[in-house]
Amino acid sequence: MKVKKNIFVYTLLGCLLATTQLFAQEQYQDYFKVKAIPDTTQIRIGEPIRLEITAKVMIYALKGANLKVVFPNLPDSLNHIEITDRTQLDTSGSNEQQKLFKQIITLTSFDSGRWEMPPMKFEVFSVTDGSYDSVFTEPFFIDVNTVPVDTTKAFKPIKALRSVGWNILDYWPYLLACLALSAAIVLYFVFWHKKRKPAVVAPPARPAKAPYQLAMEQLELLEKEKPWNSDVKLYYTQLTDILRQYFEQQFHIAALEQTSAELMQNIKPVTVLNQQRDKLQSILTLADLAKFAKLQPSPQEHEDCLRKAIAVVEWTKPSAVAAEQPASNSTN
Template structure:
């Protein structure tokens, strides 16, 4: 009696397991919309997989290459998902064509069943047979001769757009030529030399500053601002250095290519340093430093003025000395 109960229990579990396994089984199929085409025509291959909506994992469709035996894949659709009778149905459509006449098999295709990311089973479709026929030719009729090449009469309206474009280009070219030819030429204005040389302007400004006696009146910052502004303006006009827009260190770097100005580099550095301290650090230089700063400014301008002017001044000085000598001799 106990053995019968055990056997019945085992049979019951087996039936339940078979039922569960049947429910979890994946059904796959492959079908075509026709089984006969002509060379170059297309046939639709419809692949589908039916699996329970719950607990069946997933299925991987076969990946057909773009070209396989006697067949070429023209296009592939995405996967369509639908539900039927509590099952999930996946479907994909491939469009195939063939350029070989004959009866050709579409081989059985393999679907892999996945569970928890691993392949647990495989399912295969049936193979399909499709006839690929040629274009029927009626051999009872005689072949027609090849027709001769026919000449088409020339028509202006077949080429009117090209003529219009060509004429437009010619007219535009003529118009541009006439415009540029008749346009008045701009006169190039030559820069006029300043009436007073820059070094004379600088020396005159320094003399005027000396007469104003700013530092003696306690306006030390204005005194040094005037000295550096006079020198910077002189450098811009005489040597084309953008001195008014540069810091002291930048100015000292930009005078290096100007040899005659670079010879006064140490004197200019000393002057700019004492001026920056007086203007920005509120340092009050001594009277001797005030006098030396103005003297250095005069020396820099005198040293860097054009050599022609130096030669003229030297000749004037020599003439003056010769006149004094003659006067003393008389």
């Protein structure tokens, strides 16, 4: 009897939990809606389709929530469908009650048939608790038709080539260009060729800056200019390029040619750099989301990434003892 009682209690708790999750998911979908609406689904080969994708967040129903929406990153070609153009995100339809994101994508196809545009995945991040969820659009089909040809009519013969009479006026731009070039060459040799200027001695090249000094100057310039106020993607590109160039010059790691995952794998043998692994992982992850997933970090996150980058460079700079050791060995 005790076992049956426990089974009944666990079954009841499971049903309540499933019902609660289903209700929360349905309620969340009412507050966040995505759509993909094409202007037509019937085209001939090569004709464009204007696809409008929108994401609507009902702000009035999510008071206090801090959500970030990431639009689907579609490839240039999928399932016989080609993407020829895509606009920037438009938020002009937002107001105090709702936040509206809109993007126009131009599609076409060069293969006749019926092709499916699969569901598009939207990512929703919660800055408050770090959770995220996915929402999908409804799929739709595109019918691509060929140009009709009347096979009952006979083929027309190929016409012979026709010759066109020569006329000097047809070539006057080229003759004028040749005349101007000839005049320029004559004037050069008559007037300017004899007046040769003395050779200019180039100033001696200044010694190159140390990788640590160069990286710190670039990071201080970023902190002064605050480029994230105008272009978030450019800011994170500059920030990660400064770190990658520093790693490449200081530790001889091909950081500029590696992905974030490859870079994190290749810093393991460098002990002093691997000690800052958590800070570097945080910087690269947020930068990749901002550059490739169109994430919009907060101003505090911008400054936090910059402070972490400065800390990584400061921690890994060459010490005075290490710099003096080769000189003492050469003296001995």
